[in-house]
Amino acid sequence: MTGLIDSVDQRTRLVGQNRLELLLFRLGSGQLYGINVFKVKEVLQCPRLTAIPQRKPVVRGVAHIRGSTVPILDMNVATGQPPLADIDKCYVIITEYNRSTQGFLVSNVEQIINTNWENIHPPPRAVGSDTYLTAVTETAGRMVAIVDVEKILAEVSSAREQVSDAVIATGVAARMHGRHLLIVDDSSVARRQIQGVMQSMGLITTACEDGRKALQFLQAMVAEGKNPSDELILVISDIEMPEMDGYTFTAAVRADPRLCDLHIILHTSLSGVFNKAMIDKVGANDFLAKFNPDELAQRVNAHMLTLLAQQGEEVTP
Known part of the structure; x- marks a missing residue:
């Protein structure tokens, strides 16, 4: 199994080419699931688990791995199915999401x-908006379901989503009258979290589910005779x-002279294997690991103050 996850350095070469590698796994049924290898730190046979009091059903226990205590979440329970049986025969995928490490229990x-x-598509609309799927794809004639891990973690943990009052710069958003910002994220939970932060700051938001839709939105704005840098x-x-x-979306924006002045913050759960060189290469202005509402608000505040200063307005943080 150790040969399955070799060198992250080798896989960083996929970044910026609109490519990815998926680790495929199964749960209690025959359905095939996938998770981005960039999120995976290790795959191992399920170790001995220690039960914790008043735990949620999805948390099967904690394991001591490489000197750390890691919560182990039953991926079958997380997606609304019965708990996996014979867990001593199951595997654990150790992942890093949103600045935290956790293990996902899977059948194999x-x-x-x-x-x-481009081969990864949003789930069919017929499955509804409350699905745990963030995307689907196909390999060798088999459908692969990609789970919305951010949705699972948001339901398991009670992480703070509200911005602290002291962080919001009073009156700054009001001076950006008529302008709003664009949110691009395939996770419904992430979109909701970001929109909540921006709304608490008094800002108007538009959301797109992926980079292609976002690029089309910006191009349509240009076709209407608008300057995206003036609108957003x-x-x-x-x-x-x-x-x-x-990455590909940012590079496309920078390559288009009608869009290239847009300020872009890449906001991602890829905190453990973040490649700073790639952020610079594609031309993003900033990077922030998910999800800290105060940090996100501070970055947006700072940029708004910069815009006001460029307009010659007096600025007071």
């Missing part, structure tokens, strides 16, 4: 596939998205 792990984000304060974009990832 199959293989890694190399694919293109900034763009907050995820990196991992179906159809077109955040």
